[in-house]
Amino acid sequence: MTEPAYELAQVNLGRLKAPLDSPQLKDFVDQLDPVNADADGAEGFVWRLQGEAGDDATDVPVFGDSWLIINMSVWRDTDALKAYMYQGRHREMLARRREWFERVQEAMVALWWVPAGHRPTVAEAESRVLHLRTHGPTPYAFTLRTSFPPQGATPLLGEVPEGLGCGAL
Structure with missing residues (x-):
């Protein structure tokens, strides 16, 4: 079997309702390690972002906003x-997300x-989220509801094929 030419990257941002060390987020924080271990062992899992402080990425800054946390895999x-x-x-955890995270109207x-x-x-990841917010789902950034096949994958920033300007993205 040949190796795939493409893999699927995902980013999920969440705006916290309270600090990570607060009683309100205790159940969420307590589940991070087990949920990450489940991901690591899941069929089709390749990689996930991890921070300096440990196994999760809750200490990784995103969009310069200390109330946002990132999950990327x-x-x-x-x-x-x-x-x-x-x-x-x-x-x-998905079923309980409104206990821990603000409801945000823009794509996260x-x-x-x-x-x-x-x-x-x-x-x-920030570039992909901003693109999705501005342009909706495209091969450059999409959602599970409106996805695109890897054959239509848009090059990474800085890898625009010759003859295509930024307007083509």
């Missing part, structure tokens, strides 16, 4: 991501295809 494909998201502990989740082996940066 890479998966084999959308089916693998969906299978993980909607089962077990992660599903239970984005998906995009990356060349196999590429590990996205926070700056890349």
Whole structure:
């Protein structure tokens, strides 16, 4: 079997309702390690962002906003991501997310295809989220509800094919 040319990157941002060390977020924080372990062992999981302070990325700055936390990972494909998201502990945490996170109207989740082996940066994720907020789902940044195949993958920033200007993205 040949190795895939692309893998699926995802970023999920959350605006906290309280500090991570508050009693209000205790259940959320207590579940981070088990949920991350579930992801690490999930079929189709490739990689996830981890911070300096430990196994999760709650200390990784995003958009210069100390109330935002980031979850970013890479998966084999959308089916693998969906299978993980909607089962077990992660599903239970999704059901409780309004206890811990503000409801935000703008896009806080984005998906995009990356060349196999590429590990996205926070700056890349921020760019994809901003693009999705401005343009809606496109091959450059999309959602599970409106996804695109990897064959339509848009190059990473700085890797625009010759003859295509920024307006093509």
